[in-house]
Amino acid sequence: MQTNEQLLSAIENHLAQIGFPAEPQLLYAPIGYSLAGGGKRLRPMLVMLAAGIFTDRVQAALPAAAAVEVFHNFTLLHDDIMDNASIRRGKPSVYARWGQNVAILSGDAMMICAYRLLSEVPAPLLPEILSTFNAMALEVCEGQQYDMDFEQKQKVSVVEYMHMIELKTSALLAGATVIGALVGGASEEDCRRLRRFALELGLAFQLQDDLLDSYGDERLGKAIGGDILEGKKTYLMITAMSRADEPAREVLRTAHRDASLSDAEKIARVKAIYDALDVPRLAQQQIQLRFERALAVLETLSVERARTERMRSYAESLIDRKR
Template sequence: MYDKEQLSARIEAYMQALPFPQEPDTLYEPIVYSLERGGKRLRPLLAAMACNVFREEIDDVLPCAAAIEVFHNFTLLHDDIMDNAAMRRGKPSVQRKWGVNSAILSGDAMLIYAYRLLEQADTSLLPQILRIFNDTSLKVCEGQQYDMDFESLEHVPMTDYLHMIELKTAVLLAGATAIGAVIGGASEEDRGKLYTFAMQLGMAFQIRDDILDSYGTEATLGKKIGGDILEGKKTFLTTAAMETADADMRLKLAGLLHNRELLDETKIARVLDIYDRLGIRERAEKAVADYTAAALEALAGVSAPEERKGRLRDLAAALNGRMH
């Protein structure tokens, strides 16, 4: 059985060896640039780990794991266009470096390339893999649309926010895990439990990201702290604060989030002061812990030896403890 470092190394080697054409360079260079910027490779790692729970060798899962990572980076590339983002993972975004038109076309090519990777799956498993991938991909698009729709709303109910992050973030982790389980030969019941595990883990992962953006460090986050506050983004923290605050404090928070004249540091400090007075960080930490516990409960029900599920347990613990 592989440990996390061995799986990560296998995935990274496979990603680096993907045979993209050379021409036209304005189409393929942005793709290579996007994939070379790294990231956590969390989704392909989940696929490989899920496969490895049920079978020793992981060669067959690597093309599908790579397909999921290519798809994920395609969504980030198009997200940056929608957000007019200048940076991604500490480097200029594709749309800033090559222009919007090239970013759109390179993103489209990445989606097609993901399907070419999926074609390499065992033909007996391919219909099932494609169903999972297509259902997952469509849900990610739905989540992105909800996220954009929320931008024009003063307040979003917590249930709507949680539904949005389930679609935009958690479902891709769950889909990746389910595909890995299919390739590994898991039973339908075990695939369902692993899907639930990854869905709950994805919810915890996104809420942890929301916490990190306001309370982390630049070294941990890889960018300046407070970006979500400055951009007025709907996060678990802002949603919980709007839900918890009385009318006066809600009005004050809304005014701060819309204020473009305050110095960045002042704006962030005042919003965090409201969060602290309302106990918002503690509520978010509890949500992370609750979702992580639900993930581990689902994992415990998977009918595989405990030592073979250990990598997934360790990953859940590591993601839950990302603040440090």
């Protein structure tokens, strides 16, 4: 099987060869701009690695891998509109550069393109892969709606938050992994187990994202404290709210809106409460629990352990981003 670097190169080449028309320019140029923006290519890598557990002919999974990545980028175009986000991966978002109407329509075209790519998978597998893709896509939309609902909700529980990120983040990882396994010829039981693996991995990944936003290294390329400044209900914020006394809760609720404080002061005040309530340790504990659950699932697959090593190594690299 190819190395991870070779798989990533194959994914990039496949995406580059999709061949969008030149006209109408305002429909297709933003799509090319979005797909050329880089990113981790996490979801197509999971497609390829899952296929590789069951077959050495992983090239057959490239259309599905590209479909999942195009779909993921479509969701980002629409997310940026909903979040009024001007930056995506260190560059102006499609929404900021071309406006709302272009971002909506180019996003719609990307979703259609994702289905066109998906139609290139082996015909006997298409019904099951299409069913998996559709279920995944709807779950992502459900998760996004819950995320938006939380902005207006006074109190959000940890259980509600975990359900939301399972839909918004983990479901796409799980769908990608199962689709790759199907292309590789996995059994129904192995697909079910890999779905659980990816759901747990996705939860660990998102929780670590929450933690890194407040406690990461700026050399990762992401400014520290963005979630705090936006007043986002992350795992850290929700956990702190559940453990704090009322004066501390008031600070957590209002610091991001306090015009008398600089951004650095807002971040420092909230993090001081997090630290006092042991929130970073609790988050790390939850990350480790979810990650260990994910790895344990790989042990139950009906293949030799050696065939899961690439997936295991890749998963470890995702949960070791701070170093």
